[in-house]
Amino acid sequence: MLSDLERAPRFHRTHRFGTFLLGEAPPFTSLYEESGDVVHFDGEGRWQRATLSDATYLRGFDGAVLHRFGGPSKQDVRVPSPTSIHDRIVAFVERARPSAPVPLSSWSTEALLAESSRFLTAYRPVGIVPPDRYRSVVIQATQGCAYNGCLFCSLYKGQRHRAVPHDELRAHVQRARAFLGSNLTGRRGLFLGEANALALPQPHLLTALDVLHEELPTLATDVASFLDAFDVHKSTAELAALRARGLSRVFLGAESGDDATLALLQKPATVAGLRGAVDALKAANVSVGVIFLAGLGPTHVDASAALVRSLPLDERDVVYVSPLIVEPGGRLAHALERRGIATLDAAAEATTLHDALRGRAKVARYDVRRWIYT
Numbered sequence: 001m002l003s004d005l006e007r008a009p010r011f012h013r014t015h016r017f018g019t020f021l022l023g024e025a026p027p028f029t030s031l032y033e034e035s036g037d038v039v040h041f042d043g044e045g046r047w048q049r050a051t052l053s054d055a056t057y058l059r060g061f062d063g064a065v066l067h068r069f070g071g072p073s074k075q076d077v078r079v080p081s082p083t084s085i086h087d088r089i090v091a092f093v094e095r096a097r098p099s100a101p102v103p104l105s106s107w108s109t110e111a112l113l114a115e116s117s118r119f120l121t122a123y124r125p126v127g128i129v130p131p132d133r134y135r136s137v138v139i140q141a142t143q144g145c146a147y148n149g150c151l152f153c154s155l156y157k158g159q160r161h162r163a164v165p166h167d168e169l170r171a172h173v174q175r176a177r178a179f180l181g182s183n184l185t186g187r188r189g190l191f192l193g194e195a196n197a198l199a200l201p202q203p204h205l206l207t208a209l210d211v212l213h214e215e216l217p218t219l220a221t222d223v224a225s226f227l228d229a230f231d232v233h234k235s236t237a238e239l240a241a242l243r244a245r246g247l248s249r250v251f252l253g254a255e256s257g258d259d260a261t262l263a264l265l266q267k268p269a270t271v272a273g274l275r276g277a278v279d280a281l282k283a284a285n286v287s288v289g290v291i292f293l294a295g296l297g298p299t300h301v302d303a304s305a306a307l308v309r310s311l312p313l314d315e316r317d318v319v320y321v322s323p324l325i326v327e328p329g330g331r332l333a334h335a336l337e338r339r340g341i342a343t344l345d346a347a348a349e350a351t352t353l354h355d356a357l358r359g360r361a362k363v364a365r366y367d368v369r370r371w372i373y374t
Contacts, residue, residue, distance in 0.1 A: 005023060008023065011023035011024060011025050012024050012025055015102060017100060019034045022096075026185075027043030027183070027185050028042060033092070037052050037092060039092055042374075043181060044183060046059070047059055047089050047105070049374075050085075050089055052089070055067065056068040056069075057079070058374060059372075062116055062119040062120070062125070063115045063119065064078055064116075067079055075369060076367075076369060076370050078372075090108060090112075119179065123140065123172075124143060126138050126140070126193070126373045127156070129191050130251050130289055130366060131365075131366055131370075132318060133191045134371070136187060136189050136224065137176065137180065137184065137187050137216065137219055138190075138193055138373060139173060139192055139216075140194055141192050141193065141208050142193065142194055143161065144156045145196060146195070147228065150255075151266045151331055152265055152326075152332055166207055166208065184216075187219060189224065190224070190246075191224050191225065192223055192225035196228050198227040199233075202234060202241075206241065206242070209242070209245040209246060209247070223245075223248060224247075228269065229253070229254065229269045230267075230268050230273055239280055239281060242284070243284050243286050250281050250286055250288055252277055252291065253291050254269075255269075255292060256292065256296060257304035257306060260299075261296050261299070261303070264339055271303075274307070275311065278311050278312065282312050288313070288318075289319075290313075290318075291320040292322070293321075293322055293323075293324045294322065294346045294347075294350035295324030295346030295349050297341045301352055304356070304357065313359065314361065315361070317360075320365070321350050321353050321354050321364070322365075324346050
């Protein structure tokens with residue numbers, strides 16, 4: 001295995017020593033051992049991804065660790081106390097250090113644990129981001145969710161919604177830039193958070209984008225964000241002005257193509273409103289990501305497929321299928337039971353919905369439980 005890695009084109013240089021191989025792809029490095037264990041380090045030398053004894057872990061910038069299972073049949077889980085994982089990785093590096101031909105990461109378990117507090121000097125806890133934006137730099141231009149009433153979402157419960165003032169936004173961007181350091185290299189643009197940043201008044205939003213161009217000019221030409229379809233109050237001309245400032249993709253939580261299902265979810269949207277939002281964004285040359293839930297029954301599946309077929313999507317766009325997460329005994333569970341959808345098989349329905357939505361745009365899975373900011 002190590003001999004194959006020595007020739008891997010993704011590395012600028014490789015170093016073979018003892019049972020180890022170190023691959024360099026500046027600013028990132030990867031340390032492999034013949035046992036099959038591997039640790040990947042970010043540009044600041046913090047471990048980012050690791051495989052130890054066939055278990056895979058992903059470390060977020062906030063210090064959280066996700067145990068990855070890599071398939072829909074078993075859900076990824078956050079490690080409740082990541083100290084033992086850090087200890088194993090630090091020990092792995094220490095075994096390689098004496099014979100390494102170049103300096104290796106010197107992060108201790110204590111320093112890795114302290115990153116959680118340091119992260120919170122630059123960010124609030126980061127909400128969800130769509131999968132094709134996992135490599136974007138998240139910028140929190142708003143906090144919380146303006147509506148915050150959908151039955152299926154608990155991400156922003158108890159949080160006050162506010163637009164971040166421009167001076168505060170600039171300070172946030174500067175702190176985030178300092179925290180990320182060389183990890184800004186290779187990023188895919190910016191993701192403007194949190195739940196619905198594009199609902200900000202147009203003058204505020206244009207100035208915010210100007211701040212991003214001043215502070216992160218190479219990334220601000222490719223900006224993405226969420227927008228609730230019921231909050232599209234901007235004209236095509238206003239959306240085109242945002243496109244000229246770098247807005248490249250907007251993600252719309254359609255959830256369903258069935259108005260009765262949307263009402264059940266207590267989402268104040270309609271199919272007609274979503275169609276109008278997509279039309280306006282496409283007319284402004286902004287690509288779209290449209291997100292549907294899986295686990296809401298056959299009427300929802302058929303209506304969602306019909307909606308997608310009616311939208312002016314093309315190869316730049318993406319349709320996401322996201323499994324519905326239902327808390328047993330919660331308000332959503334009771335609402336579904338009253339609707340006669342008592343036993344959910346979101347995984348099976350996701351496959352059906354994925355196949356039904358195939359068309360001009362790409363179709364992909366989106367599980368919010370797999371997101372961690374890295």
